[in-house]
Amino acid sequence: MEQHKVMILGTGPAGLTAAIYAARANLNPVVIEGNEPGGQLTLTTEVENFPGFTDGIMGPELMDNMRKQAERFGAKFVQGWVSGVDLSQRPFHVTVDENDEYVSETLIISTGASAKMLGIEGESDLIGRGVSTCATCDGFFFRNKPIIVVGGGDSAMEEATFLTKFASEVTIVHRRNELRASKVMQDRARNNPKIKWALNVTPLSVKSDGNKVNGLEVRDNETGETRVLPTDGVFVAIGHQPNTAFLNNQIEVDPVGYIVTKGITTATSVEGVFACGDVMDSHYRQAVTAAGSGCKAALDVEKYLEGSAFQDWSVSSTAVR
Known part of the structure; x- marks a missing residue:
């Protein structure tokens, strides 16, 4: 089974930005798209607050452009839903659609969050x-x-x-x-x-x-x-629930389910696993902040694979708020 350097789970602004940076760093990332490629922005009409678009841009168009940009630098995309992961040892094993298994030295989790429901009768x-x-x-x-x-x-x-x-x-x-x-x-x-x-x-x-x-x-x-x-x-329209159930309690999350990261970094409680975007951000939840955290995750992965003294600049374990 081929072993990859980095796998990215999710294709919202965070995951696609991570893919762009990781691909440009020659890490040959494999990106698992999930059943909603592009994330929540594919369900949005005009995006007015993403820098660089003076007249705005349609959400699906923005995500399609980001995907093409990642592909241009060599990112590989796999359609499917992550049904399970094994974080007990490295390399990590990722199961897609219950049948296909992938192996990677590092993981970037950018699975986002799903809409909450009211939970009332008839809904x-x-x-x-x-x-x-x-x-x-x-x-x-x-x-x-x-x-x-x-x-x-x-x-x-x-x-x-x-x-x-x-x-x-x-x-x-x-x-x-x-x-x-x-x-x-x-x-x-x-x-x-x-x-x-x-x-x-x-x-x-x-x-x-x-x-x-x-x-x-x-x-x-x-x-x-x-x-x-x-x-x-x-x-x-009452908010979202982070998509972390598939992790099966193998990684530290806060009481709501958002992934906890270390200090100013995107490192998680499991060495070699990083998180970015709405899956670890319960406060900002903006396309531009998600993209920024995707950039950080890719840079963190690059440093980690180079053997940098990661612990020296991950100040403390704290949930990003």
């Missing part, structure tokens, strides 16, 4: 029939219909603003009176005449007519009264 049963976590994927199906976005952060404001292109109106539902979103995103949503607000209410269940969504039941947190908000669609 899972109605996915694809009015419940969604991706506005760009499903917004088209709600032309001239009232829809709801649940959440109070930047992603919720972005989803709601985007959905006004299709919906007759968009109601933002949040369990607090205050929003977590940045001021610029809040202002953009509040200034949009098609966006309505239902704050300080808790979603209880998704209602349907037996076939598709027709309402969201909520409880008023002040009065305790319940009511049903009529809607044809419920878009959940």
